[in-house]
Amino acid sequence: MFRQFLRALGPVRNRLSRTVAGNGAGVPGSNFERNCVSKEEQLTEALKKSLPGTTYISVEDISGGCGAMFEVSIEAKEFIGLPRVKQHRLVTDSLKQEISEMHGIRIHTNPTPTDK
Template identity: 70%
Template structure:
C-alpha cells in the first residue's frame, strides 16, 4: 500500500526536482525566484538606494545583526545630500528604503554630501 502511495506522488516529485535543478518547462519561473532569493539583503538595499538616488558616489551596507538581517549599518555619500542638514539626508535614505526598513529591527545611517567639482 505504501508503494502505491509513493507511486502516486512520483510525477510531483519529478516535477519539483526538475524545477529546482533547472531542467524542466518551469525553469523560467523557478529560476527567477531562485535568483531573487540568492540576492543578499545587503545587495537589495544597495540596489534600492542606487535606484532612488542616482548621484551616489559611495555606498556601504553591512549586516550588523550577526547574519540574520535584522539590523544594518548604511554609509552613503551622494550628490543629493549637498545643502541638506543631516536629518533631511537621513530622511532621504529612510524614504528610499521604506519597504525594507519595515522588516528590520534597526538601522544605522551615516551620510556625507558628495564633493562638488
Template identity: 50%
Template sequence: MICVSRFLRINQGGLFGPLHRCLSSQTEGELRIVAILKEKFPSASSLKVVDISGGCGAMYEIHIESNEFKGKRTVQQHQLVNQALKEEIQGMHGLRIFTEVPRQ
C-alpha cells in the same frame, strides 16, 4: 570581499578589542538594499551596506555619499534614505545611517 569590524567585550574584565569577520560575498539583504539605494540615489559616489546583525537581516549600517544630499541638513538626508527603504525598514530592528556630500 568585504570585511566587517566588530568589537568584542571580554567577559567581566571590561577589555575591548577588535574582531574582524571577512565575508566573500554580501548577503541577500545587503544586495537588495544596495540595489534600492543605487536606484534612488543615482549620483551616489560611495555606497556601503553592512548587515550588522550577524547575517540575519535585523540591523544594517549604511554609508552613502551623494550629491542629492547637498544643501540638506543631516536629518533631512537621513529622511531621504529612510523613505527610499520604507518597505525594507518594516522588517528590521534597527538601521544606522551615515550620509555625506562629496567633497569637490
C-alpha cells in the same frame, strides 16, 4: 531513565552535527548566509535607484548574520546643502519597505565633495 534522555536528545544531536558539517548558519554558502548577502545587495540597489547621484555606498549586516539590523554609509550629490536630518530622511524614504522588515538601521550620510 538515562537512555530515554539520550533518545530525547537525538534530534538536537542530529541538528548540531549538520551544523558542524557545513549546513548551518554562518557557514559560507549556507542558505542563511546567501539570504543576508542578497538583503545587503537589495538595500544597495534600492538606494542606487532612488539616489542616482550616489558616489559611495556601503551596506553591512551588523546583526551577527540574521539580517535584522544594517549599517548604511552613503555619499551622494543629493545631500549637498541639506541638513543631516533631511539626508537621513531621503535614505529612510528610499528604504521604507525594507526598513519595515528590520529591527534597526544605522545611517551615515555625507554629501559628495564638490571640486574646488
